[in-house]
Amino acid sequence: MGHVDKGLQTLRGYPMIMHAITRLAPQVGPMLINANQNLDVYRAMGYPVLPDVIEGFAGPLAGMHAGFAHCQTPYMLSVPCDSPFLPIDLAARLSQALSDGQADVAVAISLGQIHPVFALMRTTVAPHLTTFLANGGRKIDSWYSSLAQVEVNFDDQPDAFRNINTRDELHASEASLKESPR
Numbered sequence: 001m002g003h004v005d006k007g008l009q010t011l012r013g014y015p016m017i018m019h020a021i022t023r024l025a026p027q028v029g030p031m032l033i034n035a036n037q038n039l040d041v042y043r044a045m046g047y048p049v050l051p052d053v054i055e056g057f058a059g060p061l062a063g064m065h066a067g068f069a070h071c072q073t074p075y076m077l078s079v080p081c082d083s084p085f086l087p088i089d090l091a092a093r094l095s096q097a098l099s100d101g102q103a104d105v106a107v108a109i110s111l112g113q114i115h116p117v118f119a120l121m122r123t124t125v126a127p128h129l130t131t132f133l134a135n136g137g138r139k140i141d142s143w144y145s146s147l148a149q150v151e152v153n154f155d156d157q158p159d160a161f162r163n164i165n166t167r168d169e170l171h172a173s174e175a176s177l178k179e180s181p182r
Contacts, residue, residue: 005038006164007081016164019084021045027091028077032070034063058138060117065133068126080117083163087154094120094152101150109151110158116140118161 007017017033025031033049035042042049050070052062060078067076077094079086087093090108098106104125108118117140125147132143154160 005035007035008038008041009164011084011164016084017042017081018045020079020081020086021047023084023086023088024077024079024090027088029073032067034066054133058133060140061129061133061138061143064121065126065129068123068129071123071126074123075120076123077120078117080163082165083118083161085160085162086118087157087160090118090160091120093154094118097150097152098122102148103150104147105144106150106152107144108154108161110154110161113161114141114151115154115161116144119144 008015010016011019021031031047033042033045033047034052035049036051039049039051048070050066052058053066053069054062058065060080064076064078067078075095075098077091079090087108094106094108097103098120104122106120108115128147129143132146137143
């Protein structure tokens with residue numbers, strides 16, 4: 001979307017991040033927002049806002065790193081702000097798979113495509129991520145491959161992971177919601 005803050009782009013009258021928050025809030029305990037711009041706007045949403053600690057743009061891993069530094073639970077669930085249709089049972093299904101698989105991280109997958117930012121992680125992996133980033137690692141799949149990982153199938157909800165990266169996708173999502181309200 002160019003140089004705009006995707007999380008603050010309006011979908012059905014609300015910033016995209018509010019759609020994600022609305023779907024995620026009933027599934028989890030405390031929530032944190034990772035943002036590096038428009039911090040006051042995000043703070044007004046009522047959740048702690050954490051900017052990246054890692055210098056330069058390190059992508060989603062930098063957000064996870066910031067989250068781990070403030071997470072006070074044994075698990076941290078990550079979701080992107082540009083996927084406003086996330087599953088309403090995301091946390092439960094990832095948690096069950098994490099436990100059953102005795103894994104470090106549970107990652108969503110649908111129709112053969114992994115959705116790496118939709119992940120539940122044990123907070124015990126935080127030092128491992130810090131080391132990975134300090135050594136120049138930036139690819140989320142490379143970090144996950146160094147952990148005990150389990151993929152969680154969401155073939156029953158493939159549209160739940162649709163992310164909105166362009167204005168055209170935003171307009172198409174708005175149009176589809178008008179045709180079929182959620």
